[in-house]
Structure formats: structure tokens, C-alpha cells
Amino acid sequence: MVLRMVPGPTSMSAAVRQAYAEEVGSPDVETEEFFSDYFVLEATFQRLLNFSGSIVIGSGEGMVCLWGALNSVLSPGDTVLCVVNGIFGEGFAGMAKDMKANVICVHSDWTQGIDPNTVIAAIKEHNPRLVTLVHCETPSGVKSIEALLMLELGIVNPLDGIGKAIREYTTDGLFLVDFVSSSFGVVLNVDEELIDLGLFAPQKVLSGPCALACTTVTERAWERIRELKYQGYDALLPFDGLSPSSPLLLPYTHNWPAIRATMAAANAIETEGKEAVIARHAAVAQFCREEAVRLGLELYCQIIEHASPTVTALKVPTDKLSWEVMEKELKAEGLICGGSYGSLYGNVFRIGHMGTQANGSLVKEALDIIARVIASHT
Numbered sequence: 383m384v385l386r387m388v389p390g391p392t393s394m395s396a397a398v399r400q401a402y403a404e405e406v407g408s409p410d411v412e413t414e415e416f417f418s419d420y421f422v423l424e425a426t427f428q429r430l431l432n433f434s435g436s437i438v439i440g441s442g443e444g445m446v447c448l449w450g451a452l453n454s455v456l457s458p459g460d461t462v463l464c465v466v467n468g469i470f471g472e473g474f475a476g477m478a479k480d481m482k483a484n485v486i487c488v489h490s491d492w493t494q495g496i497d498p499n500t501v502i503a504a505i506k507e508h509n510p511r512l513v514t515l516v517h518c519e520t521p522s523g524v525k526s527i528e529a530l531l532m533l534e535l536g537i538v539n540p541l542d543g544i545g546k547a548i549r550e551y552t553t554d555g556l557f558l559v560d561f562v563s564s565s566f567g568v569v570l571n572v573d574e575e576l577i578d579l580g581l582f583a584p585q586k587v588l589s590g591p592c593a594l595a596c597t598t599v600t601e602r603a604w605e606r607i608r609e610l611k612y613q614g615y616d617a618l619l620p621f622d623g624l625s626p627s628s629p630l631l632l633p634y635t636h637n638w639p640a641i642r643a644t645m646a647a648a649n650a651i652e653t654e655g656k657e658a659v660i661a662r663h664a665a666v667a668q669f670c671r672e673e674a675v676r677l678g679l680e681l682y683c684q685i686i687e688h689a690s691p692t693v694t695a696l697k698v699p700t701d702k703l704s705w706e707v708m709e710k711e712l713k714a715e716g717l718i719c720g721g722s723y724g725s726l727y728g729n730v731f732r733i734g735h736m737g738t739q740a741n742g743s744l745v746k747e748a749l750d751i752i753a754r755v756i757a758s759h760t
């Protein structure tokens with residue numbers, strides 16, 4: 383038995399795997415049947431995320447919604463404010479630069495969440511057309527987009543008042559939040575936070591397949607999307623106005639099995655209750671941090687209130703063993719967890735406790751293996 387505790391893709395339950403394997407038809411031919419599933423899933427997401435606007439569920443894995451959102455709302459020369467305290471924040475800045483936007487970065491210490499007041503001051507100063515923020519960050523020192531890797535370092539950025547400030551102090555600024563690795567595992571009210579573009583994917587807390595790119599879109603964001611008319615595989619525009627009463631047309635054959643599997647995954651969350659799921663993540667994360675410290679490990683995130691309920695980053699005890707040795711020995715003991723990259727490579731490793739992996743006994747089992755491997759080097 384291999385125990386996988388990586389911060390995504392997370393392990394799919396038997397029910398989700400079964401739904402993934404069900405025979406489905408062609409979404410282009412059995413259009414009504416396909417869209418009936420699509421709209422059920424959209425409605426479930428709206429309830430789970432507290433969002434009253436439309437949610438685009440596109441084909442492609444999570445990165446597609448990052449590119450799709452930026453391509454759909456940015457024009458060359460637009461001022462974009464990127465909040466950077468990790469690799470994905472840096473990634474957004476890089477992507478926006480590639481799109482010839484005028485990029486302004488608000489930096490903060492990578493071991494801490496951002497201070498919303500600093501972001502609000504920058505919003506007032508620069509009047510951006512877009513503000514990007516990564517809710518649960520994923521640091522590494524790697525700068526190129528090609529090297530973007532899913533390295534949740536377990537730091538949740540507070541959103542307090544940023545959406546409101548954008549509406550108050552900018553001409554037509556939009557608020558983009560990447561909540562891929564936090565959504566469903568933390569309290570998140572997309573309507574209340576005034577998030578115009580909220581990005582998520584099924585392979586993290588939902589423990590669904592690595593095959594869909596999802597975006598919550600407000601009417602303000604749709605206006606910009608219609609104005610820009612960006613077309614491409616990742617474009618949001620073809621989903622504009624999609625409803626049971628509109629012509630049901632998409633520019634590609636959608637991934638129906640992935641929709642079915644994600645429906646099963648989202649249903650599991652609704653059945654357990656979204657508050658109960660959030661409470662389970664908080665409890666398991668706290669247990670993970672306390673147990674890790676009890677075993678003599680050191681936490682990467684410096685401020686507990688900013689620590690993510692979905693992943694815990696720990697320092698490699700490099701005085702005892704290197705990450706290369708540790709990783710190999712953990713694998714030999716049946717444990718796979720996440721390493722790190724760039725400037726953090728070799729110094730930080732991560733336990734993903736999201737979705738099906740937000741389970742105290744799995745976390746305990748993983749930490750016991752880690753402690754045993756480290757002890758054999760002292």
C-alpha cells in the first residue's frame with residue numbers, strides 16, 4: 383500500500399473513480415443530457431462557493447483557467463496589480479507581462495500571508511484594471527511559467543476588503559483570485575468577497591479528476607470579456623449566457639466523464655455538509671501542525687492564522703539528512719509527499735491534507751513514517 387499525501391492531485395474516492403468510468407455519450411450529440419449534468423454541477427458549485435453568478439466549467443486541467451481568465455480580460459498596456467508571495471503570484475505577474483500588460487507587483491514575505499492594507503494602498507495608487515491574488519500560495523524560486531509546479535506551501539492570504547477597495551478606488555478594475563488549492567476546504571464566500579474571477583479545479587480539495595478548469599464570473603467580468611472577444615481554447619467567451627434556455631453550443635467536445643466524476647466529488651462534499659468539510663480540514667491541519675512539532679519538525683509558515691487548512695509545509699531537518707535521502711527512504715516506507723523547488727528545494731517538504739486526504743489517521747501514519755525515517759539518521 384502506498385500512502386499518497388501530495389498537495390494535489392489528491393486521491394479520488396472509489397465512488398468518484400466509478401463515476402469517472404461510467405459510459406457516457408457524445409456531448410455534441412446527446413447535448414441535452416450532457417448539459418443537464420453540466421448545469422447540475424454548476425448549481426452545486428454555486429451553493430458550495432456562495433456565488434450567484436455563472437460558473438464556467440471548461441475542459442483542461444487547472445492551469446487552463448489561469449491562462450483563460452487572463453487572456454479573456456487583459457489587453458496590452460492594461461495596468462495589472464499582482465500580489466506576490468509565492469510561485470503562483472509570480473506566475474501571474476509573468477503571464478501578464480507576456481500579454482504586454484503594465485505589471486505592478488506587491489511583494490510580501492513568502493513565509494507569511496499578505497497584508498491587505500498594503501494591497502489596498504497600491505490599488506489606490508495605481509488604478510489597476512485587474513488585481514491578481516493567490517488565495518493559498520505555492521512558493522518556489524522558479525520564475526519561468528513552464529516550471530510552474532503545484533507547490534502549495536500552506537499559506538492562506540487574507541482577502542479582507544480587497545474586492546471592495548477595487549470597486550471603490552478603480553475605474554473598472556476586476557478582482558481575480560486563484561483559489562484552486564483552498565476552495566471547499568476553507569470558508570470562502572465569493573459573492574461577499576466581490577471576486578470577479580475565481581479560479582478552481584477538481585483535483586485539490588474536491589478530490590476529483592485533473593481534467594477541468596473552472597471559473598466564477600461576475601457580470602462586471604462578462605462585460606470586459608464581451609468587449610475583448612478573446613478566442614482560444616481557454617476562452618471564457620463561448621460560455622457567456624450558457625443556460626438551459628440558450629442554444630447549447632461549445633467550441634469543443636467537452637469532457638463528460640470528468641463532469642460526472644466531479645459531480646460525484648461535489649455531491650460527497652454536500653452530503654457531508656460544506657461546514658463539516660471545512661471543520662474537518664481545520665481540525666486535521668491543526669493536528670498535523672501540532673503532531674509535526676511534537677515530533678521535532680519545524681513549520682515553514684510563521685503565522686498560524688495564515689497557515690493553510692489544506693497543506694502543511696515543513697522544514698527538512700538538513701542537519702540530519704538531505705531531502706534526496708529523505709524522499710527515497712520515505713518512498714521505500716510507502717509514503718509519497720511533496721518536495722519543493724527552486725530556492726526552497728531541499729529545505730522544505732509538504733504534506734497535502736486536502737479532500738480525501740484531510741484525514742487524521744492518514745496524517746498520523748504519514749508523520750510516524752517521517753519521524754521513523756528521521757530518527758534512523760540521529
Ligand SMILES: *Cc1c(COP(=O)(O)O)cnc(C)c1O
Nearest residue numbers: 443444445470520532560562563
Ligand atoms: C494546483 C494549483 C493550480 C493548478 O495547477 P494544476 O496544474 O491544475 O495542478 C493553480 N493554482 C494553485 C494555487 C494551485 O495550487
